[in-house]
Amino acid sequence: MVHFHRVTLEYRRTQTKALYDLNLEIRKGEFVFLVGQSGAGKSSLLNLILKRLEPTxxxxxxxxxxxxxxRGDRIALHRRRIGAVFQDHRLLREKNVEENLLFALRVLGVPKNEWETRVTRALRQVGIVHKKRSYPEELSVGEAQRVAIARALVGEPPVLLADEPTGNLDPANALGVLEIFKSAHARGATVLMATHSRDLVEAYPQRVVLLKAGQLVRDEREGKYSLV
Ligand SMILES: Nc1ncnc2c1ncn2[C@@H]1O[C@H](COP(=O)(O)OP(=O)(O)OP(=O)(O)O)[C@@H](O)[C@H]1O
Ligand SMILES: [Mg+2]
Structure with missing residues (x-):
């Protein structure tokens, strides 16, 4: 589904090699935790999949x-196949929670008669239906993060990328969020989740890929949380 072939990524301005000669194959329907210290290259790797960055x-x-x-329109079409949750929530500030999700559905070209059911379902999954009229600045950081997850799920994309989706959540909510991604995985989605949380990896033993200074140094099929 996603295949990195000898990928090197250098941020030119600072001459930082964020990824170095990286090979990685993620199959359709896999759930992969991406782990590694701050600065190891996790977000860079996710941004390459979204074509927000180009490999060097x-x-x-x-x-x-x-x-x-x-090129052009095909980049937009490519991104529609991916539900992405970023380290910062990136919700539209001038739209309330419900409108943020509706906007995503419109962009995805989902038929209008499905919008209400989809929005309610996604908000219910993240436990935030009661905040649907709130604006992003009226939400706690954890709530905004859950709305961002709902927005990534609402289009039911085949691939989900999540960059520290539980970074700002308490342990109970973090496990709740993991459950949401587990359900998506059970429905057939391919999931790649960057995390620093050993608890998550322990709670769902799946493949774990460890990056260190831009290199893939471990790839464990049985979800060894000792890597985190
Ligand atoms: N826009 C940028 N310009 C220059 N260097 C960058 C840029 N973004 C990231 N880097 C550098 O690339 C390396 C990898 O960064 P990246 O954000 O991918 O790490 P990460 O594993 O996601 O870290 P964290 O766990 O803190 O989110 C770091 O050395 C970082 O300083
Ligand atoms: Mg990061």
């Missing part, structure tokens, strides 16, 4: 297609 060398393939070849 090597190639990133998505569903067999080299992302380098995508």
């Amino acid at each position: 060398s090597g190639a990133v393939y998505f569903a067999g297609e080299n992302l380098k070849a995508l």
Whole structure:
């Protein structure tokens, strides 16, 4: 589903090599935890999959297609196949919770008659229906994070990328969020989640990929939380 072939990413301005000669194959339907210290390259890797960054060398393939070849509208179409949760929530400030989700559905081209059911379902999954008329600045950090997750799920994309989706949540809410991603996984989604949380990895023993200074140094199939 996602394939990194000898990918090196250098941020030119600072000449930082964020990823170095990275090979990684993620199959359809896999759940992968991406772990590693701050600065190891996790967010950079996720941004390459979204084509928000281009590799300096090597190639990133998505569903067999080299992302380098995508231009214009096809980049937007590519991103619609992915539900992304970023380290900061990136909700639209001038829209309330419900409107943020409706906006996502409109962009995705989901038929209007499905909107209400989808929004209610996604908000229910993250336990935030009662805040649907609130604006992002009226939410706690954890609530905003859950809304961002609802927005990523609402389009039911085949691939979910999550960058520290539980970073600002208490342990109970963090496990609740993990449950949401587990359900998506059970429904067939491919999930790649960057995390610093050993609790999460322990709670759901899946594949764990460890990055260290931009290199893939461990790849454990049985979810060894000792890597976190
Ligand atoms: N826009 C940028 N310009 C220059 N260097 C960057 C940029 N973004 C990240 N870096 C550098 O690239 C390296 C990898 O950063 P990245 O954000 O991918 O790490 P991370 O594993 O996501 O860390 P964290 O756990 O703190 O989120 C770091 O050395 C960082 O300083
Ligand atoms: Mg990061």
